[in-house]
Amino acid sequence: METWQGWRFATAGGDPVFHDSGAACQWHHVGTPPPWSHSRLWPCCPGHSDLALLGCNNNSDSEAPGHSSDCSEDPTLSRLWNKETFDYLLGQLHSPAAKEMGLFLISGYNLFTEPVPDPSWKNIVLGFRNLTPKELELFPGYSYGWFNTALMLEGRSYLPWLTNRLTERGVKFFHKKVESFQELFAQGVDVVLNCSGIRAGHLQPDPELQPGRGQIIKVLAPWVKHFIITHNLKSGIYNSPYIIPGSEFTVLGGVYQHGNWSEENSAKDHKSIWDSCCQLLPPLQKAKIVGEWSGLRPARPSVRLERERIGLGNLQGEVIHNYGHGGFGITIHWGCAMAAARLLGSILQEKKQLATPPGPRL
Amino acid sequence: MAPPKVAVVGAGVIGLSTALCITETCPSCSVTVLSDQFSPNTTSDVAAGMLIPHTYPDTPTHRQKQWFKETFTYLFAISNSAEASEAGIHLVSGWQVFKSPPKEELPFWSDIVLGFRPMSEAELQKFPQHRFGQAFTTLKCDCPPYLLWLEKRLEATGTQMYTRKVADLWELHGEYDIVVNCAGMGAQQLVGDKQLIPVRGQVLKVHAPWVKLFIRDGDGLTYIYPGVHRVTLGGTREKGSWSLSPDTGTTRDIFDRCCSLEPSLQGAQDIEVKVGLRPSRQCVRVQREVLSQGGVKLPVVHNYGHGAGGFSVHWGTAKEAAHLVGECISALQGSSLRAKL
Numbered sequence: 286m287e288t289w290q291g292w293r294f295a296t297a298g299g300d301p302v303f304h305d306s307g308a309a310c311q312w313h314h315v316g317t318p319p320p321w322s323h324s325r326l327w328p329c330c331p332g333h334s335d336l337a338l339l340g341c342n343n344n345s346d347s348e349a350p351g352h353s354s355d356c357s358e359d360p361t362l363s364r365l366w367n368k369e370t371f372d373y374l375l376g377q378l379h380s381p382a383a384k385e386m387g388l389f390l391i392s393g394y395n396l397f398t399e400p401v402p403d404p405s406w407k408n409i410v411l412g413f414r415n416l417t418p419k420e421l422e423l424f425p426g427y428s429y430g431w432f433n434t435a436l437m438l439e440g441r442s443y444l445p446w447l448t449n450r451l452t453e454r455g456v457k458f459f460h461k462k463v464e465s466f467q468e469l470f471a472q473g474v475d476v477v478l479n480c481s482g483i484r485a486g487h488l489q490p491d492p493e494l495q496p497g498r499g500q501i502i503k504v505l506a507p508w509v510k511h512f513i514i515t516h517n518l519k520s521g522i523y524n525s526p527y528i529i530p531g532s533e534f535t536v537l538g539g540v541y542q543h544g545n546w547s548e549e550n551s552a553k554d555h556k557s558i559w560d561s562c563c564q565l566l567p568p569l570q571k572a573k574i575v576g577e578w579s580g581l582r583p584a585r586p587s588v589r590l591e592r593e594r595i596g597l598g599n600l601q602g603e604v605i606h607n608y609g610h611g612g613f614g615i616t617i618h619w620g621c622a623m624a625a626a627r628l629l630g631s632i633l634q635e636k637k638q639l640a641t642p643p644g645p646r647l
Numbered sequence: 648m649a650p651p652k653v654a655v656v657g658a659g660v661i662g663l664s665t666a667l668c669i670t671e672t673c674p675s676c677s678v679t680v681l682s683d684q685f686s687p688n689t690t691s692d693v694a695a696g697m698l699i700p701h702t703y704p705d706t707p708t709h710r711q712k713q714w715f716k717e718t719f720t721y722l723f724a725i726s727n728s729a730e731a732s733e734a735g736i737h738l739v740s741g742w743q744v745f746k747s748p749p750k751e752e753l754p755f756w757s758d759i760v761l762g763f764r765p766m767s768e769a770e771l772q773k774f775p776q777h778r779f780g781q782a783f784t785t786l787k788c789d790c791p792p793y794l795l796w797l798e799k800r801l802e803a804t805g806t807q808m809y810t811r812k813v814a815d816l817w818e819l820h821g822e823y824d825i826v827v828n829c830a831g832m833g834a835q836q837l838v839g840d841k842q843l844i845p846v847r848g849q850v851l852k853v854h855a856p857w858v859k860l861f862i863r864d865g866d867g868l869t870y871i872y873p874g875v876h877r878v879t880l881g882g883t884r885e886k887g888s889w890s891l892s893p894d895t896g897t898t899r900d901i902f903d904r905c906c907s908l909e910p911s912l913q914g915a916q917d918i919e920v921k922v923g924l925r926p927s928r929q930c931v932r933v934q935r936e937v938l939s940q941g942g943v944k945l946p947v948v949h950n951y952g953h954g955a956g957g958f959s960v961h962w963g964t965a966k967e968a969a970h971l972v973g974e975c976i977s978a979l980q981g982s983s984l985r986a987k988l
Contacts, residue, residue: 329729378773378911379773379910379911380910381910384857384911384914385915387857389858389911390859390860391860392741392859410769412766412767412770414764417761420762420784423727431786434738434740437857470678507876508731508732508735508737508789508875510738510739510740510859510860511740511859512737512874530859532855532856566727567736568726568727568732570729571729571732571733628842
């Protein structure tokens with residue numbers, strides 16, 4: 286726990302840094318928006334904690350099945366966080382740190398079976414345009430699509446890089462399971478940043494937080510230089526294939542199972558992903574499979590980013606929640622982090638004001 | 648007349664693709680490839696294999712466009728098939744950037760590549776020294792894979808391939824009925840073509856797998872072309888230089904120029920330096936000729952002088968050369984009939 290002016294902060298959650306398989310498969314659920322809200326259709330931007338494709342947004346107001354369509358978060362917040370994250374990383378692209386961060390530019394395709402309105406993020410990414418008829422010939426079964434250049438941020442490089450930056454600043458890391466906020470308050474922690482992702486329910490029950498189970502196949506296909514993301518608007522759930530090339534491996538995916546807590550690989554899902562991706566990109570038939578992985582996206586109708594005062598008497602403190610990013614965590618992470626930091630700033634400001642000695646009595 | 652025996656001299660991209668086209672247009676022909684070098688030691692192996700045409704001053708534009716279109720169409724189909732990885736053919740997107748306004752706003756090939764459009768302001772911000780740019784998606788043929796794949800397809804047709812230095816086309820008379828000259832730079836000596844000059848190119852092939860987009864300076868001198876396993880960094884255009892030895896100063900210069908376009912290349916590993924001599928000519932020579940010596944005739948089809956644009960037009964010129972071989976065969980059959988009368 287870092288100390289700052291006598292204050293102790295703890296961040297609960299955040300995957301153990303050298304966790305090989307990374308966090309839950311990240312992408313987000315488009316859902317089937319009711320017709321009146323089709324303007325809020327945000328294309329899914331699948332990724333995996335190993336690699337996450339930035340720029341194309343997230344569905345902050347996802348209408349996941351079983352949930353009300355009541356959006357508890359202003360979609361403009363998500364858009365803002367997306368833009369802040371993309372712009373920040375774009376600024377890092379030419380820095381010497383870029384390679385170590387796992388950051389690079391990549392172009393690719395978003396495919397649809399029918400025309401759709403342009404996404405709100407079209408001006409956040411680079412070079413956004415519609416696909417030409419000749420390009421669509423590459424993708425039989427898809428009649429409409431977008432091309433753009435986005436950013437890739439590979440988790441397996443980014444997390445160690447972040448860890449190094451934090452370590453340089455004196456932040457300490459403890460690999461242990463936190464059972465409650467009170468446990469931390471009892472140790473003298475004043476503020477907890479709750480970034481516990483899919484396990485946030487252990488610290489405080491949250492029925493809105495549900496797993497969005499994903500499965501991916503990792504292959505060697507170094508000739509693939511573009512991401513290809515398909516969208517299936519009709520099915521309502523985007524079990525729709527995607528192909529995302531990283532710096533070493535290419536990730537094949539396209540599974541979203543709401544409410545499924547299983548982290549075991551499913552043979553049925555494997556077949557579905559493999560068959561659909563090979564159909565999408567026939568050269569993949571010759572790709573070598575080097576891994577398979579399942580994860581739980583921490584899905585929520587909206588990201589929980591807010592303060593909360595928890596506990597009583599000696600065992601109380603401030604908690605800043607920052608979880609529920611579904612399949613688009615990396616896409617908006619920096620914007621969220623800054624928002625959380627601002628909340629921390631307000632807490633400190635309030636405490637400072639309270640601690641200021643009263644003026645002289647006249 | 649017995650099945651015509653065709654000798655193709657040269658086993659670079661031009662020789663192999665021409666041989667393959669001949670087996671397709673003339674299945675009854677017996678085709679043999681003769682070359683002093685095969686992959687990975689041909690000029691083609693040094694090239695990045697990007698499909699971005701070079702403009703030949705003396706070849707009519709419509710002809711260059713036709714060759715490029717045929718090549719692009721042919722490779723496009725392979726790139727989206729199960730053979731793509733073996734053939735080393737893949738799509739790649741990127742940018743061509745200019746410091747001063749390009750001569751042509753719309754090059755003749757802009758409607759053949761995919762998604763050609765001017766770069767946006769936001770994209771240009773990545774290149775502070777450049778003020779204009781074009782974005783598009785094109786194809787890349789990685790060598791050696793592409794040449795090895797062509798060789799494999801040739802073998803499947805029964806084509807024989809031999810390492811042999813041909814010093815004079817007449818050596819082949821008697822053994823072969825028709826000779827196809829795809830000797831590239833070798834044609835200078837082989838047929839005494841003084842219009843053919845080497846344009847030396849030095850490149851670096853590096854390991855930088857995070858580079859997914861190509862970047863090319865419109866001056867043609869600096870380029871970054873990501874291939875299947877390696878990224879080709881270039882380059883130079885040294886007219887009249889025959890030197891095949893890498894130059895260390897040039898290596899440093901190429902690396903610096905490429906890093907200024909793409910700073911992350913500072914982290915590139917495993918730098919290999921290669922040199923190739925582009926067989927350059929004002930126009931590509933795709934032409935029939937009948938050599939004559941002491942009353943004896945030798946039909947020859949030339950297909951050389953592709954300079955910096957070999958990959959971009961190879962299939963188109965191969966088809967044209969194969970067609971000319973067909974004409975040679977008809978002529979031979981005609982004269983053989985006449986001889987019987």
